Amino acid sequence: MFNLEKLVAEMRETIPLTRSMALEGLRYDGNELILTVPLAPNVNDKGCAFGGSLACLATVTGWGLLRLALAEQGHAADLYIQDQQTRFLAPAWGRLYARCHWTSSEKATFLSAYAARGKARAAVHVACTSDDLEVCTMEARYAALTPGSNRPASQPAE
Amino acid sequence: MFNLEKLVAEMRETIPLTRSMALEGLRYDGNELILTVPLAPNVNDKGCAFGGSLACLATVTGWGLLRLALAEQGHAADLYIQDQQTRFLAPAWGRLYARCHWTSSEKATFLSAYAARGKARAAVHVACTSDDLEVCTMEARYAALTPGSNRPASQPAE
Numbered sequence A, B: 001m002f003n004l005e006k007l008v009a010e011m012r013e014t015i016p017l018t019r020s021m022a023l024e025g026l027r028y029d030g031n032e033l034i035l036t037v038p039l040a041p042n043v044n045d046k047g048c049a050f051g052g053s054l055a056c057l058a059t060v061t062g063w064g065l066l067r068l069a070l071a072e073q074g075h076a077a078d079l080y081i082q083d084q085q086t087r088f089l090a091p092a093w094g095r096l097y098a099r100c101h102w103t104s105s106e107k108a109t110f111l112s113a114y115a116a117r118g119k120a121r122a123a124v125h126v127a128c129t130s131d132d133l134e135v136c137t138m139e140a141r142y143a144a145l146t147p148g149s150n151r152p153a154s155q156p157a158e
Helices: A004-014 A016-020 A051-072 A104-117 B004-014 B016-020 B051-072 B104-117
Strands: A024-028 A032-037 A078-088 A096-101 A119-130 A133-145 B024-028 B032-037 B078-088 B096-101 B119-130 B133-145
Touching (some): A004 A024, A004 A051, A016 A051, A016 B051, A032 A051, A051 A096, A051 B051, A078 B051, B004 B051, B016 B051, B051 B078, B051 B096, B051 B119, B104 B119
Antiparallel strands (some): A024 A032, A032 A096, A078 A133, A119 A133, B032 B096, B078 B133, B096 B119
């Protein structure tokens, strides 16, 4: 079964930057995913969290929620982020946590669209906290496509 | 003199993720900054560029343009990203380039605001390309503050 542990292992194997960030999984219950990274590898020149690290963490948390949902239905879709709006609310001085949640109804709508058409879109909200303070929010849209459908002809489909 | 070479060296020293991304400087002429990263450390599960890497690259390119402008005037401001809107237009299968440009008038307005008040904001546009294709755009706002003014009392100001 594809679960939180396998999701994070897959990310760390296939997305080198998530290894550099020391990405860890904290919780997944079917509707909510929480991923976390320590501050040290994600610090900036001021000693607080690098905005790019927060954006990356939020990006993979939204992505991971959709990846887990698709995997639960046996779908190995190619998942792409389409756009994101990120707000940095306060400097983060400790470990970073990103939480992405959707309702069972939002999840069902996304999965039934993918099952019917081999492609689907979802909009998600990710909230990042540090020391119990909300430090960053991200609204993002992702597209799930049939594997290989968005790759150039010259690119070997894996 | 603080120049492109020193900017990139400073980023790689103080923001570990930029080292992981293998960030390099390509060009700075006073109004335009181009930074670049190779694909390999910035790849995703599909073999193209990780959206988070593109967001990071765009973030530091906008940041770098403002950092260079402030340094030219002898200002060592704390520069924070406030928000960003990023659009991922196409998968990127090669080296990534991010370009941020502003007019001399935009630059002068930002610098005179900072000189007058010890704080200033700027909105920038960053375009990322790969294989001559525009793959990502980012609109972002940054704030320049007097060094140390946004740090918690418990945090040692460097």
